Amino acid sequence: MPxxxxxxxxxRNEFTSVVGPVFENSPWIAExxxxxxxxxxxxxxxxxxxxxxxxxxxxxKLSLVGAHPDLADRLDLTAESEREQRSAGLRELTxxxxxxxxxANRGYREKFGFPFVICARMNDKQTMLDAFAARxxxxxxxxxxxxxxxIFKIAKLRLMDLIE
Numbered sequence: 001m002p003x004x005x006x007x008x009x010x011x012r013n014e015f016t017s018v019v020g021p022v023f024e025n026s027p028w029i030a031e032x033x034x035x036x037x038x039x040x041x042x043x044x045x046x047x048x049x050x051x052x053x054x055x056x057x058x059x060x061k062l063s064l065v066g067a068h069p070d071l072a073d074r075l076d077l078t079a080e081s082e083r084e085q086r087s088a089g090l091r092e093l094t095x096x097x098x099x100x101x102x103x104a105n106r107g108y109r110e111k112f113g114f115p116f117v118i119c120a121r122m123n124d125k126q127t128m129l130d131a132f133a134a135r136x137x138x139x140x141x142x143x144x145x146x147x148x149x150x151i152f153k154i155a156k157l158r159l160m161d162l163i164e
Contacts, residue, residue: 008038022158025067072101088120104132119153
């Protein structure tokens with residue numbers, strides 16, 4: 001686990017390699033943030049990474065949200081997503097629960113065109129299923145911002161895991 005000073009000393013490629021996984025399959029965020037070094041704290045690094053996302057185009061934001069897996073998906077997960085979904089109990093679902101998640105994921109994607117994103121480590125199975133129903137009522141622009149705020153929570157926890 002590197003210290004912040006070690007993160008600050010990394011070259012662009014190494015920084016992108018180490019910090020890039022904080023945002024699911026979206027290393028472009030870390031690559032752009034590298035120029036903002038040195039970071040005063042993990043909180044400062046997180047804020048600057050989030051500012052990169054905030055300044056991104058709508059297409060880039062949608063790409064970031066779209067890089068996330070469906071909840072309870074068992075295919076092609078990053079190590080981080082696997083750990084997070086496991087911690088929320090999404091790897092030990094009953095057949096009925098799995099069917100409910102698959103139905104919710106499908107309905108959400110049909111309405112918004114991107115996967116439902118929620119910080120699994122801060123929620124349990126039932127809270128996530130309840131959130132599907134509530135968030136399906138949102139207009140698309142509100143839901144995109146909600147998904148990004150959840151991604152920022154995920155990134156904060158991943159940074160805290162990454163940096164000593």
